[in-house]
Amino acid sequence: MYYRQAGTYRTGYAQDMRLMPLKEDRILLGLVLVIAFAVLPFTASDYWLSAILIPWLCMSLVAMGQNILMGYAGQLSLGAAGFMAAGAFACYNLILRVEWMPFPVAILLSGLIAAAIGIVFGLPSLRVRGLYLAVATLASQFFIVWVIDKFGWFKNYDTSGIITAQDIVIFGKAFTSPAEMYLVVLTITVLLTWAAMNMARGSAGRNWQAVRDMDVAAEVMGLSLLRTKLQAFAISSFYCGVGGALFAFTYLKSVEPAAFDINLSFRVLFMVLIGGLGTIIGSFYGAGFILLLPVFLNIFFHALFGKAVDASITSALEQVIFGVLIILFMIYEPLGLAKLWQNLQERMRRWPFKF
Amino acid sequence: MNVVTQSHIPGVERAYPIGEPILELDSISLRFGGVQALTNISFDIREHEVRAIIGPNGAGKSSMLNVIGGLYTPQDGTIRFRGEKFANMTPGKAARLGIARTFQNIALFKRMTVLENIMAGRRLFTHANFLEVALQLPRARREELESREKAEEIIEFLEIQQIRKTQVSRLPYGLQKRVELGRALAAEPQILLLDEPMAGMNVEEKQDMCRFILDVNDHYGTTMVLIEHDMGVVMDISDRVVVLDYGKKIGDGSPAEVRSNQDVIDAYLGVAH
Numbered sequence: 001m002y003y004r005q006a007g008t009y010r011t012g013y014a015q016d017m018r019l020m021p022l023k024e025d026r027i028l029l030g031l032v033l034v035i036a037f038a039v040l041p042f043t044a045s046d047y048w049l050s051a052i053l054i055p056w057l058c059m060s061l062v063a064m065g066q067n068i069l070m071g072y073a074g075q076l077s078l079g080a081a082g083f084m085a086a087g088a089f090a091c092y093n094l095i096l097r098v099e100w101m102p103f104p105v106a107i108l109l110s111g112l113i114a115a116a117i118g119i120v121f122g123l124p125s126l127r128v129r130g131l132y133l134a135v136a137t138l139a140s141q142f143f144i145v146w147v148i149d150k151f152g153w154f155k156n157y158d159t160s161g162i163i164t165a166q167d168i169v170i171f172g173k174a175f176t177s178p179a180e181m182y183l184v185v186l187t188i189t190v191l192l193t194w195a196a197m198n199m200a201r202g203s204a205g206r207n208w209q210a211v212r213d214m215d216v217a218a219e220v221m222g223l224s225l226l227r228t229k230l231q232a233f234a235i236s237s238f239y240c241g242v243g244g245a246l247f248a249f250t251y252l253k254s255v256e257p258a259a260f261d262i263n264l265s266f267r268v269l270f271m272v273l274i275g276g277l278g279t280i281i282g283s284f285y286g287a288g289f290i291l292l293l294p295v296f297l298n299i300f301f302h303a304l305f306g307k308a309v310d311a312s313i314t315s316a317l318e319q320v321i322f323g324v325l326i327i328l329f330m331i332y333e334p335l336g337l338a339k340l341w342q343n344l345q346e347r348m349r350r351w352p353f354k355f
Numbered sequence: 356m357n358v359v360t361q362s363h364i365p366g367v368e369r370a371y372p373i374g375e376p377i378l379e380l381d382s383i384s385l386r387f388g389g390v391q392a393l394t395n396i397s398f399d400i401r402e403h404e405v406r407a408i409i410g411p412n413g414a415g416k417s418s419m420l421n422v423i424g425g426l427y428t429p430q431d432g433t434i435r436f437r438g439e440k441f442a443n444m445t446p447g448k449a450a451r452l453g454i455a456r457t458f459q460n461i462a463l464f465k466r467m468t469v470l471e472n473i474m475a476g477r478r479l480f481t482h483a484n485f486l487e488v489a490l491q492l493p494r495a496r497r498e499e500l501e502s503r504e505k506a507e508e509i510i511e512f513l514e515i516q517q518i519r520k521t522q523v524s525r526l527p528y529g530l531q532k533r534v535e536l537g538r539a540l541a542a543e544p545q546i547l548l549l550d551e552p553m554a555g556m557n558v559e560e561k562q563d564m565c566r567f568i569l570d571v572n573d574h575y576g577t578t579m580v581l582i583e584h585d586m587g588v589v590m591d592i593s594d595r596v597v598v599l600d601y602g603k604k605i606g607d608g609s610p611a612e613v614r615s616n617q618d619v620i621d622a623y624l625g626v627a628h
Contacts, residue, residue: 013500014500015502015503017499017500017503021575043440150586195489195490196489198489198490198491199485199489202488202490202495202499203474203477203481203483203488203495203498203499203502203517204485204489205432205474206467206474206475207373207470207478209464209466209467209471209475210464210467210475212464212466213463213465213466213467214463214464214465214466215460216426216458216462217458217463217464218464218475219423219446219447220425220426220446220449220450220455220456221450221455221476221478221479221538221542222447222450222451222478222479222542223474223478231485235485278466289467338594
C-alpha cells in the first residue's frame with residue numbers, strides 16, 4: 001500500500017506539526033513540483049499551458065482567497081471578481097505609470113491595493129452575517145467594476161474601453177511565451193499556497209475558525225473580532241487581487257472591466273464549495289473541476305458524436321451534465337473534493353478491511 | 356481574617372491557601388429595559404478559593420457571571436480586580452486581566468479538533484502576526500511549539516489524550532464540557548468562571564468534573580467561580596457560597612451558613628404567604 005501511517009513515529013511536537021508529517025506525502029509533493037516546474041513547461045503544448053494550466057493556477061489562487069474568507073473565517077462574500085478586477089487594473093496602472101516597476105513588485109502592490117479595498121468592504125461584516133453579509137459584499141463587486149468602467153484614467157483613456165496588458169518583464173527578461181508565463185504563475189502560486197497553508201494551520205487559522213464557529217467564545221478569549229474579520233478580508237482580497245492580476249496578464253491579455261462580472265464571483269464561490277470549504281488544497285480541486293470539466297465534456301462529446309449531432313445540442317447537453325454533477329456533489333459530499341480525497345485515503349489505509 | 360488552609364481532603368494542607376480578595380463587586384445593578392436583572396449586589400471573591408453562585412431559575416446568576424466576564428455592562432456599581440477599579444469590563448479587558456470562562460451551553464469551536472480548540476485558548480500568549488505565521492518566522496514557530504506543549508500539558512491533566520485529534524462536534528457531551536474547561540485553562544487564568552459545568556451530566560461525569568475543578572484549584576491555584584444547581588456538589592466543593600434570588604443577594608457565607616440561612620430556605624422551598 002502506498003499510504004501507511006504505521007511505522008511513522010513522531011518523537012516531538014515539531015515533527016507532529018509539520019505541514020506534511022507523512023514521508024509519502026512529501027515524496028508525492030516533490031514529484032508534483034518536479035513535474036510542474038521541470039517537465040510540463042517543455043512537454044505541454046501551448047494550448048495546454050495557456051488555455052488550461054495558467055487559468056487553472058490563477059483561479060486556484062482566487063478560490064484560495066475566497067476559501068480563507070468563507071471557509072476559514074466564515075464570512076460569506078460575493079465580491080471575489082471585484083477584487084480580481086482591482087488587482088488586474090492596479091497592476092496595469094502601476095506598470096504603465098511607474099517606469100522602473102518590476103513585475104513581481106507590481107503584483108505584490110496590486111495585491112496590497114486589493115487588500116486595502118477589501119478591508120473597506122469588509123467593514124459591514126462587523127454588523128451583519130450570513131446571507132445579509134453576502135448581499136452587502138455584492139456592493140464591492142458592482143462598485144469596483146463600475147468605478148473602473150466609469151473613470152477613463154484606470155484604462156489610460158483607451159477609446160475601446162479595453163486595456164492590453166503589458167509584457168511581463170523581470171530583471172530585463174521578457175516572459176512572453178506560454179511556457180515562460182506559466183513558470184511565473186506557477187512560482188507565485190506555489191509561494192502563496194505555502195503561505196496560505198502555514199496561516200491556515202497556525203495561530204492565524206485558529207483565530208479565523210474561532211470567529212467562524214463561536215464568536216462570543218472567541219471574544220472572551222481576548223480575540224478582537226474586528227481585527228480578525230478585517231484581517232481575513234484583507235488576506236482574502238490580497239489573494240483575489242494577485243490571482244486577478246495574473247489572470248489578466250497571462251491569460252486574458254486584453255482586459256475589459258466587464259470580464260470581472262458577478263458570474264465570475266459565483267464561479268469562484270462554486271469552486272470553493274466543490275473543492276471543499278476550509279481546505280487550502282481544495283481550492284485547486286474546485287478550480288480544476290469548474291474550469292476543466294466543461295472542457296473535457298466538450299472533448300468527450302466531440303469524440304462521441306463527431307459531427308453527427310448539432311453543436312448547439314451538445315453544448316446544451318454539456319451544461320446540463322455539468323449542473324447535474326454539481327447538484328449530485330452537493331448532495332453526496334457537501335464537504336467537497338478535498339473531503340472525498342481524504343475519505344479515499346482513509347479507506348486505502350485500512351484496505352482490504354472494512355473498518 | 357481567618358485564612359483557610361484546610362484542603363478538600365481532610366488533614367491535607369492546601370497548596371494555595373485562600374488569600375485576600377482578588378475580585379470585589381460593589382453594588383452592581385443591571386437592567387435590561389424594564390427588567391431589573393441584578394439589584395445592588397456586592398460580594399467579593401478571594402484568591403485561590405472556590406466560590407459558588409447559586410439561586411433558583413432566573414435569579415441572575417448567569418447575568419452576574421457575564422458582568423464579571425465583561426459581556427454585560429452594569430448600569431451601576433464597580434468591579435475591583437486586585438484593588439484596581441473598573442467601571443465597566445469588556446471581554447477583551449477581562450481576558451487580559453486573567454479571567455477565563457466556560458459557557459452554560461457549550462461554546463466550543465465545533466469544527467476544530469480538541470487540540471486546536473485548546474491551542475486557540477492560548478490567544479493571549481501568541482504575539483506573532485499573520486505574516487510571521489505565513490512565512491514561518493522563528494517567533495511564530497517558537498510560539499506554536501510553546502502552545503502545543505502547554506496544550507499537551509492540559510490534555511494530560513484532563514485525561515483526554517486519546518481524543519486530542521478528534522473534531523469536538525463528534526464528542527459526547529461530558530467530554531465536550533471537559534474540553535471547554537481545557538480551553539479556558541489554556542489561557543492560564545487567575546480566575547475561572549464556570550457557568551453550570553455539571554449541567555446535564557450523569558453521576559460519574561459529575562464526579563469527574565468535580566475532581567477536575569478541585570484539581571485545577573489545587574494544582575494551579577486558580578480561583579474558581581461556579582454556578583451550579585446540584586446542591587450536593589455545591590456544598591461539597593465550594594469554600595463560600597453566594598445566593599441570589601430575583602436579582603438580589605439573599606445569602607453569603609460558608610456552605611454550612613448558607614444552608615441554615617432562613618431566607619435561602621424560603622427562596623428554595625417557597626414560603627406560605
